[in-house]
Amino acid sequence: MTATDKKTRGIEPSMAKKSPSTARRERAAGRRHPLATVALLAVGLLGTGGAYALFTTSATAETSTAAQAVVEDGAKLFAANCATCHGMNLQGTTQAPSLIGVGAASVDFQVGTGRMPLAATGPQAEEKPPQFTEEQTLALAAFVASKGPGPGLPNEEYLNADGDAAVGAELFRINCAMCHNVAGAGGALTEGKFAPPLGGVDSKHVYEAMVTGPQNMPVFNDNNISPEDKANIITYLKVLEETPSVGGFGLGDLGPVSEGLFIWIFGLGAIVGITIWLTAKSN
Amino acid sequence: MTTTQAQPPSTSLEPTKGARLTGWAANYIDERTSISGLVKELGRKIFPDHWSFMLGEVALYSFIVILLSGTFLTFFFQASMVPVIYEGAYVPLKGIEMSAAMASTLDISFDIRGGLLMRQVHHWAALLFVASIGLHMLRVYFTGAFRKPREINWIIGFLLFVLAMLEGFTGYSLPDDLLSGNGLRIIDGMVKGVPIAGTWISYLIFGGEFPGTDIVGRLYTVHILLAPAILVAALGVHMLLLVINKHTQFAGPGRTNDNVVGVPIMPVFAAKAGGFFFIIFGVIVLIAATFQINPIWVYGPYDPSPVSAGTQPDWYIGFADGALRLVPPGWELEILGFTLSLNILVPLLILPVFLGIVAFYPFIEAWITGDKREHHMADRPRNAPVRTAIGAAGVTFYAVLWAAASSDLIATHFKLSIEWVTHGIQALLIVGPVIAYIVAKRVCVGLQKKDREIALHGFESGRIVRLPGGEYIEVHEQLDDYERWKLVSFTDYKPLMIRPDSKGRISILQRVRAVASNWFFEDRIAPVTRTEIEQQHGGHH
Numbered sequence: 021m022t023a024t025d026k027k028t029r030g031i032e033p034s035m036a037k038k039s040p041s042t043a044r045r046e047r048a049a050g051r052r053h054p055l056a057t058v059a060l061l062a063v064g065l066l067g068t069g070g071a072y073a074l075f076t077t078s079a080t081a082e083t084s085t086a087a088q089a090v091v092e093d094g095a096k097l098f099a100a101n102c103a104t105c106h107g108m109n110l111q112g113t114t115q116a117p118s119l120i121g122v123g124a125a126s127v128d129f130q131v132g133t134g135r136m137p138l139a140a141t142g143p144q145a146e147e148k149p150p151q152f153t154e155e156q157t158l159a160l161a162a163f164v165a166s167k168g169p170g171p172g173l174p175n176e177e178y179l180n181a182d183g184d185a186a187v188g189a190e191l192f193r194i195n196c197a198m199c200h201n202v203a204g205a206g207g208a209l210t211e212g213k214f215a216p217p218l219g220g221v222d223s224k225h226v227y228e229a230m231v232t233g234p235q236n237m238p239v240f241n242d243n244n245i246s247p248e249d250k251a252n253i254i255t256y257l258k259v260l261e262e263t264p265s266v267g268g269f270g271l272g273d274l275g276p277v278s279e280g281l282f283i284w285i286f287g288l289g290a291i292v293g294i295t296i297w298l299t300a301k302s303n
Numbered sequence: 304m305t306t307t308q309a310q311p312p313s314t315s316l317e318p319t320k321g322a323r324l325t326g327w328a329a330n331y332i333d334e335r336t337s338i339s340g341l342v343k344e345l346g347r348k349i350f351p352d353h354w355s356f357m358l359g360e361v362a363l364y365s366f367i368v369i370l371l372s373g374t375f376l377t378f379f380f381q382a383s384m385v386p387v388i389y390e391g392a393y394v395p396l397k398g399i400e401m402s403a404a405m406a407s408t409l410d411i412s413f414d415i416r417g418g419l420l421m422r423q424v425h426h427w428a429a430l431l432f433v434a435s436i437g438l439h440m441l442r443v444y445f446t447g448a449f450r451k452p453r454e455i456n457w458i459i460g461f462l463l464f465v466l467a468m469l470e471g472f473t474g475y476s477l478p479d480d481l482l483s484g485n486g487l488r489i490i491d492g493m494v495k496g497v498p499i500a501g502t503w504i505s506y507l508i509f510g511g512e513f514p515g516t517d518i519v520g521r522l523y524t525v526h527i528l529l530a531p532a533i534l535v536a537a538l539g540v541h542m543l544l545l546v547i548n549k550h551t552q553f554a555g556p557g558r559t560n561d562n563v564v565g566v567p568i569m570p571v572f573a574a575k576a577g578g579f580f581f582i583i584f585g586v587i588v589l590i591a592a593t594f595q596i597n598p599i600w601v602y603g604p605y606d607p608s609p610v611s612a613g614t615q616p617d618w619y620i621g622f623a624d625g626a627l628r629l630v631p632p633g634w635e636l637e638i639l640g641f642t643l644s645l646n647i648l649v650p651l652l653i654l655p656v657f658l659g660i661v662a663f664y665p666f667i668e669a670w671i672t673g674d675k676r677e678h679h680m681a682d683r684p685r686n687a688p689v690r691t692a693i694g695a696a697g698v699t700f701y702a703v704l705w706a707a708a709s710s711d712l713i714a715t716h717f718k719l720s721i722e723w724v725t726h727g728i729q730a731l732l733i734v735g736p737v738i739a740y741i742v743a744k745r746v747c748v749g750l751q752k753k754d755r756e757i758a759l760h761g762f763e764s765g766r767i768v769r770l771p772g773g774e775y776i777e778v779h780e781q782l783d784d785y786e787r788w789k790l791v792s793f794t795d796y797k798p799l800m801i802r803p804d805s806k807g808r809i810s811i812l813q814r815v816r817a818v819a820s821n822w823f824f825e826d827r828i829a830p831v832t833r834t835e836i837e838q839q840h841g842g843h844h
Contacts, residue, residue: 143720185395193481193609200612202481203601207612208711212720215612259395260601266412267423267595275482277709279596280618283430287590288438291361291431294582295354298575 087162094163097156101137110167122232123170124161129228131157133221143212144235174227178251181223181258188256191249195240203273204260209236219261223254344546346569351552355446358439360576364583365432366538372425373527379415381407382523384479384516393600401479401604404519408478408599423591429474430596431587433467433619440464444664444694446681448551450674454665456544459537461662466534468619473526475597475617479519482597484605485614488513489627496647514607551681554792556785560679615708625707626650629729657700671819673799685754686793686830688747689823695743696736703732744826751828757782758790758831759839791831798824 099108105116112118119127130136131152135145152160161173193202199215201207206217213236218226230250233239245253271278318326333339350356383403389396391406392413411418440460443449449457476483491513495501510517549563558564566572602611616624627650634646660667668690669675684691706713707728714721761779769775782790799820803809 186397186399189395189603190399193603193606193611197481197609197611202603202609202611203598205613206715208714208721210721212714212718214715256395263395265595265598266600267419267598268591268593270595270598273598273601274712275613276597276615276617276621277613277712279430280621282594283427283434283590283618287427287431287586288361288434290586291435291583292354292358292438294579294586295357295361298579299352299354299357 090159090162091166092163093156094159094161094166097152097160098163101151102160105138110164119164119167121168121170122164124158124165124173125171125228126232126234127161127164128157128173129225129232129234131160132228133225135234144214147216171228171231174224174231175247178227178247179223179254180251181255183248183252183255185252185256185259187249188252188254191245192253192256195245196253199237201273203275204257205273218257221257223258226254226257342569346567348546348568348572349550349563349565350568350572351550351563351565353553355442356550357579358435358442360579361435361583362432362439363538364580365428365435365587366534367580368428368584368587369425369432370531372421372428375417375421376411376425377527379407379411379418380404380477380523382477382520384514384519389604396600396603399604402519404477404479405599405604408480412600420588420591423594423596424588425474426596427591427594428587429471430617430619433464433471436460436464436467437619440661441694441698445684445691446551446553447678447687447690448681449665450678451669452677453544453548453551454669456541456548457665458662459541459544461658463534463537463541465658466530466537470526470530470534471617472620473522473530475620476522477519477526478597478599479605480599481602481605481609481611482599482614484514484607485610486616486620487518488607489616489624493627493647493651496644496651498641498643498648514605549679551679553681553683554789556788558680560677563679613711618705621708622701622704623650623654625704625710625728626653628710629704629707629725629732631729657697661697671816671823672796673816673820674796680792682793685747685750688744688751688826691747692740692744696740699735699739700732703728703735707732748826748828754790755828755831758787759835787836791836793830795829796824796827 098106098110102119105113106119107113107116110119127136130145132150132154134148134150137151138145139148150157158173164170165172192204196204199207199209200218201215204218207215209215215237227250229237230240230245230253231242240250265273271282329339381403385403386400387403387406389399389401389406389409391397391409393409396409408422411422413419443457443460472486476487491505491509494505494508497504505513508518508521509515510521550565552558552563552565555564566575603609615621627647630646630650632646634644634649636643636645682690684694707725710724710728711721713719714724761781764778764780766778767775768778799817801809801813801817804813
């Protein structure tokens with residue numbers, strides 16, 4: 021992928037539609053003038069072809085102007101908010117990586133979770149309230165996607181959390197738990213980086229993170245984990261999120277560390293308090 | 304007059320029906336068991352009234368809670384690694400293959416009435432058990448209650464502590480969930496790090512390559528039969544020696560090295576202790592009913608491939624995990640084609656050395672001080688500055704190792720880099736105990752000086768009085784004799800003098816001992832003597 025590759029992802033599908041398969045109708049020579057068939061054929065072909073061409077070109081023009089407008093909006097937002105670090109042509113600078121070919125999913129994840137624009141340089145981008153509206157985020161995504169093909173926005177059908185939670189849980193333990201913790205509570209990585217907790221993360225963002233591998237996360241493309249299995253993982257995360265902590269307060273889902281601190285500070289603390297009370301001299 | 308006096312004995316001669324029955328039953332049992340001697344002895348066992356003397360009781364009562372809840376759990380737990388398909392109530396694991404141990408633990412949690420509460424009671428009580436043993440040991444250490452004649456009981460107590468950790472770790476591993484499986488894998492790795500024999504020992508423990516299909520059954524036997532049997536036996540001896548040695552007590556009026564002031568078991572202490580047991584039980588159940596512990600359903604069944612971030616053992620094994628985490632990279636040697644894993648062997652050696660010092664400390668101190676007297680008075684920690692300082696250093700060393708086990712959580716929660724957290728803890732492991740030693744010793748000596756000051760001059764009352772001659776003095780309020788007694792009664796030690804033996808020689812061991820003794824007692828504050836007090840009071844006001 022190069023910077024000069026201007027072929028846009030947004031227009032590709034409509035171009036594919038434009039190549040029509042013309043239906044050819046075989047007609048046996050009839051009672052009429054031999055040329056009548058030819059004339060009729062010519063008229064028919066011209067008529068249908070022309071009508072089709074007229075219809076499709078107008079449709080493309082409409083969608084592409086709409087898409088173009090969105091891309092242009094995105095371009096303006098990009099120039100104002102992102103280009104300082106990522107470069108006017110998305111080529112990247114010493115401050116930030118190139119965005120050519122990162123795809124709409126990546127932009128939607130980074131901007132939609134507030135990680136971009138960056139609040140401050142640090143080991144990794146921190147999640148914060150998003151700076152842009154949904155519409156602006158999508159415009160930015162469309163603009164970046166127009167500069168080079170990359171993973172697109174996830175299909176809605178995978179985001180409904182209606183898959184198999186048990187399969188998702190198993191996949192999560194095998195693929196995700198070593199960084200995000202088995203309960204999705206997050207974990208430490210090297211040099212101050214970390215895998216964030218997954219509670220409360222939007223399904224769309226979970227999916228986008230898997231396909232784009234933001235920060236230190238590896239990419240789980242559709243050959244690693246199929247879209248259906250990604251949906252299963254999302255289902256599991258949502259089940260985990262919605263299931264109340266069955267055994268009582270969860271103490272942050274941090275496992276034995278918080279349990280140990282709890283028993284020393286509150287458990288034993290309470291009991292020492294009781295022993296002092298029991299042996300106190302009555303006044 | 305005489306008739307009225309005769310009246311009460313005649314009524315007491317005719318006991319009520321209930322009293323007759325009790326008397327008959329007591330007599331019946333005594334004639335067949337001669338138990339009255341024991342009851343007489345035990346019933347007069349005296350317990351001093353100080354809160355810190357109840358910590359051992361906390362351990363005992365939480366152990367009883369563990370036994371009760373554990374018995375319930377054995378009715379439903381299947382200690383087997385036979386693979387089954389889970390079909391219970393917890394949806395996110397439905398249809399997943401797991402061991403029967405894991406499936407039955409899930410059933411206890413979700414499908415057996417009261418099962419989850421019992422599991423949580425058992426686990427919280429276990430954490431409390433080890434924690435209260437730890438605190439109890441600290442109390443005994445810092446008050447010098449391990450000195451003659453109680454050294455053997457200290458060793459038995461230490462054995463109980465180790466057994467409690469063993470019980471805890473085997474129990475933690477039984478459900479065969481992902482977290483405990485990771486813990487077992489670490490044990491496996493440590494065993495395999497032993498030169499030459501490591502792999503063989505690992506195969507012996509696991510019945511083949513890790514994880515095998517035997518380990519849960521074996522751990523179960525250790526957890527519910529072997530370790531509890533030894534534990535109960537050791538507990539019996541511990542308490543027997545407690546009765547034989549009698550309790551220590553803090554200095555106070557009327558308290559000497561030859562008596563114990565407090566309440567007897569019968570009836571006061573028994574009533575108090577019975578109530579206290581139910582309080583402990585209540586606190587444990589309250590915690591277990593409100594706070595979740597070890598949610599194995601979240602962790603999922605064990606599978607050797609996944610390892611979760613933030614995997615830690617229960618708190619009492621934390622110091623061992625921390626020791627492993629702190630080893631700097633590259634501690635490996637290759638000798639004749641064999642790899643020597645110092646990164647595993649060093650922690651594997653440091654831990655027994657540390658625990659060994661804890662176990663044998665009473666003998667080490669007795670040798671250094673050369674003190675062969677019996678001690679029944681508990682020291683105030685400040686009055687044995689070096690011992691207290693050593694204890695503080697030991698506690699710091701342990702606490703740093705313990706903290707190291709949660710280095711990853713420290714990094715994420717305080718937004719630090721894990722490398723610097725690790726390096727910081729590494730430095731702290733070396734420097735921390737030294738600082739703790741110096742600070743604790745200075746604080747002790749300072750407190751002793753303050754005590755001495757107060758015993759001699761009393762409290763500053765803040766009341767300034769002008770005397771007729773124009774002199775201003777501040778009125779000092781004197782302590783009453785009871786309070787002063789607590790401040791001045793402690794034994795004063797002096798460094799041992801080197802003396803030649805019968806052949807007129809001074810052995811190296813003698814020299815070492817003299818140096819150690821000097822280190823122990825060099826900086827000390829002598830207790831206030833009676834003469835000093837009298838002089839002070841004669842001279843002043």
